[in-house]
Amino acid sequence: MRAILQAEDITVRFGGLVALNGINLSVQEGQIHALIGPNGAGKTTLINVLSNVTTPTTGRVTFKGEPITGLPAHSATEKGIGRTFQNILLFAGATVLENVMIARHCRTKYGLLEAIVRTGNMLNEEETVRQKAFQELEFVGMADKASTIAGNLDHGGQRLLEIARALATEPSLLLLDEPSAGMNPQEVNSLMDLILRIRGRGITVLLIEHNMQLVMGIADVVTVLNFGEKIAEGTPKEIQNNKDVREAYLGRGIQYA
Amino acid sequence: MVRRGMWASACGPDVLRDAGTCGDVLCGSDVVHWAKRGVCMVVQLIVNGLAMGFIYALAALGVVMLYNALGIVNFAQGEFATLGAFIAYSLIAEMGVPYPLGFVVTVLIVAAVGVLFERIVYRPLRHKHFLTVIVSTIGVMIFFREFERIVWKPIPRFFPDIFEGRLITIGNVVIVPQHVFIIGVALVLMVSLYLFLNKTSVGAKMRATAQDQETASLMGVDVEKMIVLTFVISACLGAIAGVLFAPIFFITIDMGGTVGLTAFCASIIGGFGSIPGAICGALLLGLVEVFAAAYVSSVYKPAVAFMLMIAFLMFRPRGIFGEKVSVKV
Amino acid sequence: MLKCDSLSVYYGKTCAVHDVTFSVPEGKIVALVGANGAGKSTTLKTISGLLRPSHGTITFNGERIDGMRPRDIVARGIIHVPEGRRIFPGLTVRENLEIGACLRCDDKTSLEKDVEHVCQLFPQLAKRMNQLGWSLSGGEQQMLAIGRGLMAKPKVFLLDEPSLGLAPVLVEKLFEAIKQINAEGLTILLVEQNAYLALNTADLAYVVENGRTVLHGAASDLLKDENVKRAYLGG
C-alpha cells in the first residue's frame, strides 16, 4: 500500500484564529479514510486545503508524489482530486444532467473555434460528456431525475448529485464533506453501500462524518481532529476505545454530579 | 439626438480651478515673493480640496451605511444629491424661502423620497440576485434624471451664493466662505452621526441590525424600522451633500452622478464598509482631484477618482482601513 | 408551558421539519437530540418566529404564537439564543447586553442590576465590558450570547448548540451555568448535537430524526436506551 495523498505540517490561520495547527495526514491508496471531530475542529478547513480551495499558511500537500500546494483549485481537480461540499454547492438553477456535464469540463479539450465550427472532434467529445454524465447518474441511482432542476431535489438527492458530479471529474481521490447530513437511516445505508462501491472502482475516499454508524461501519482508518490538532488516528475500534477521543468528541468523559 | 457625456457639463466651467488660481490675481498685484505665492496657493488648494472631500465624505457615508446594513450598493445614491440641489434651488432661489429653512425642508423632502425608495425599490428586491438589484437601481437613476429634466429643464442653474461673493482674506491667502461653511457643516454632521450611532440606543439597534438582521430580530429589534431609518439617513446625507455642493458648481442633472460615483470610489479607497475609511478616502480624493487639476491637467479630473481607486484595488484591495475578507465554504 | 403540535416547516420545496410534536413543562430542561440536519435548529427558528410553519401549531401558556413576528414572541418571554452565538461583532459587550434588553422599557438602574447579574454568572465578561464583540474568544462569545438572552428577562430559553466548537473544559463550565440558570427558575429548551452532554443535562429529551420526533422520555432513560447509544453515543 502507498500513500496517495500526503499532507505535512499544515497550519492555517485566519487573522488571529488558528484553524489548523501543524496537521500531518497520510491517506493510503484504496482506503476509506474518515475524518471526525467536533464542529469547528477544522475538518472542513483541512478538506479545503487538500482540494486547494484554501492555501495553507504553512505546510505542503503532495498528491501522487507531486506537490500541489498553491495550485489553483481547478488543477487539483484535473490531477484527480474530487470533492463535495458540506453546505451543498450545486448549480441550483441547472438540471441534474447539466450539473454533471459541467464536471466533465476538465476531461474535455476542444477550444472556442472548434466549438463554433463544430468539428468532428468536438461532437465526439460532447457525446462522451453526455454518456459519462449519464453513467455517473446511473451509478448513484439518479438517472431518472436527469432533467430535474437541481435546486428542486430533496436534501438526500442533492447530496447524491454532489457525489455524482465529483465522480464525473474522474478523481482518484474523492473528498466527501459530511455526505450523510440530512439523510434518513435508509438513505444513510444506501450511502454506505455507495461509498463502498466507489472504493470498488479504485477510488480512494476521504470523508468527514458525524454519523458514527457510518464511520464505524465502513472506514478503514479514522483520524480525529480537535481544535485544529490531530488527537488520534487508528482503526475504528482503536478510536472507539481511545480515552482522549471520548473526552473531546464522543463525550463519555464529561460527567455531572 | 445629441447624446451628452455624463460628466461633460461638470468638468466644463471649472469654477473650482478658478477659485484655486485666483491667488494670481489677488496676491499678484503686491510685490510678493514667488515662493510665498506658491505657499498661499497651496493653502487655498488644501481648503478647496477639503471642501470637496467633505462633500464626497457625506455622500460616501450614505453609501457605506446602506452597504453595511443591507449589503447592497445603490447606484442611484448620487441622485439624492442632485434632487436635493434642485429642490433647494427652487425653494431658495426661486421661491425666496430663507436659506436655513429651505435647507431643512429640502432635506425633509429627500428623506421622504428615501422612504419611498425603500418601499418601492428595495423591498421587492430584497432577496434577488445582485445583478438584478444593480439593473433596478439603474432604472431608478434614469427615472430621477428624467424627472429632473422634466421639472427643472436641462438648463444649468446657478445657486445663489449665500455669502454674496465675499471672500475671506488671511494674509495672502484667499478663502471662499462656502468652502469653510461646507467643512463646518460636514464636521458637525459627522460628529452628530457618530454620537447618534454610538451613544444612543436607537443607534445601537441600527448597528445591531446592520451586523446581523436575523439575530437583531431575535432580540426584539424592529428590523424593518431600522432599515427604513438607514435609508432615510442615507438619503439625507446625499441631499445635504447636494445642497452644499450647489453653490460651487452649476446645478445640472449630471451633478449627482459625479458626486455619487466619486463617493463609491472614496469608500473603496477607504476600505469598503469602514466609516472612518470612507471619510479618509473622500478627503484624499478631494485633495488629489484639486491638486491634480491645478498642477497636472484639469482635463482628466473626472477620471482621477477612478484611477486612484483602480490603483488601490490592484495594490491594496483592502483599502486604507478595510478588514480582510475571507470566503467561507 | 411551551407546546409544539405536529409542526412541519419547508425551506422552499424541501421539508426540513416533518410532524414534530413535543412539550416543554415549566421549570424543566428539555433537550432535542439528533444528528446534524435532523431539523432541530429549524424547530427552534420556527418557535422564535424566524420561520413560519406550514402545518401545526405552537402554543405558549395556552396562546397560539405560530406565525407571529419575532418581536412579539420575544415580548412574550421566549428568547432564542441562536446557533453559532451570533453576537454583534461590532458592538461592545455592554452594548450587546443592552440590545438584549431592548424590548424592556426599564430604567437604567434595573438594567444595570441585570448586567451585574450576568457578570456574576460569567465573571469573565465583567472584565471585557467595553471590548468589541469579535475580540472575545469562542467561549466568551457563547457566554455573552447567553447573557444577552438573559437580559430580556426570559420565561423560556431556546438554546441552540451552545457547546459548538468549544473546548471540553469550557463546555463543562457553560453547562454548569445553564443548570444554574435553570435552577433559578428558567425553563430551557436545549438543542445539542453532543447527545451525551444533552442527556446528562436535561430532564426530558426528544430524539429528532429527519425532521420527526421518533423517541422521547426522561433523559436518564434515553441515556440507557440501546438504540440511542448506538446511533448517537458512538457506543
Added chain:
Amino acid sequence: MGRRTRCAVAVGVVTLLAVFPLLGVGPYYIRLLNLAGIYVILTLGLNFCVGMAGQISYAQASFFGIGAYASALLTLKAGVSFWAALPLSALVALVFGVLLGLPSLKVGRYYLAIVTIGFSEIVRLVLLNWKEVTYGAEGVKNIPVPTIGAFTLNTDLRYYYLVLTIVLFAVFVSIRIVHSRIGRALHAIRMSDLAAEVMGVNTRYYKILAFALSAFFGGLAGSLIAHYDTYLHANSFNFMESAKILCMLFIGGSGSIEGPIIGAVGLTLLPEWLRFLKDYYMAIYGVGVVLLMSVMPSGIRSLIPQLARFVQRLFTNKQRAVRSEH
C-alpha cells in the same frame, strides 16, 4: 424540436428577415432596424460577460466606442479598407476586453461594477482629449462608407444587409458557444464561482474570455456604427449608453440568446411606438425597468414558454379539428 425543424425554422427566419425590408418599408424604419441590429450585437456581446459568466460590466459602450474609433481611424488614417477594418477593430476591442478582464479576477460584484464604470470613463476621456489621434472634441468626420467594388453601401437598405449578416454571425457564434463546454463553464461561473473552480473549470481564464468575447462583439458593432453614421463623438459612448445596453439585456432576459435579441430590438423600436409620451418616455422607461426587475427578474423571455404552450395548444386544436373532419 428536432434538428430538421430547427434548420427549417432558421432558414424561414433568415428568409423573412432578408425579404422583409423589400416590402415597401420606409427608409426611416430600416434605419431603426439597422440600429436595432447593432444593439443586438452589443447586447449579445454583453451577454457573454454579464448574462453567462455573471460578471457585471458597465463597459460595453466603451468597447463599442473603441471599435468605432479603431475602425474609423484605420480607414481614415491608415487607408485600410472597411472589410479589413471590421475584424481588426473587433480585435482591438478584444485586447481592451482582456485588459478589463484582469481586474475581474481580483474583485467581484459591486467592486467590479465600479471598476468597469471607471474604465469606461477613462476611455471616454482619452477619446475626447487625445487630439492628435482622435480629433478630440470635434469628433471624427467623413468616415468612408463601405464599398464592394463599385457598389457602395450608401443607403439604409444596402447597409441593412451588412448589419443583418453580422447579426446572424453574432447569433450563430452565440448559439454555438452556449451549447459547448465553454458555454457550460461560463454558466457554471455565474451560478457558483467556487463550485465551478472545484469542478475543474479554470475560472480565471473563462472570466477573461467572457470579457474578451463581449469586447469583440462590441468592437464589431462599433465598426458598423462608425461607417453607418460616418461621424463619431466620444461622448456618445458614455455611462448611460452602457446602462442602456445593460437594461436591454436584463429586460429581454440575460443568459439566453433570445433574451438579448428581444431586449435590444424591443427597446430600440419602443420609443417609436411610444412617441406620444414625448418627454415622459425616459422617465416611464426608468420606472418600467424597476417594476420589471421586481416582477419578472428573468426578463420578458420568461414569457416565451407560456407563449409557446399557447401557440402549441392552438396548433394541436387545429390539427384535431382537421383530423375530425376526415
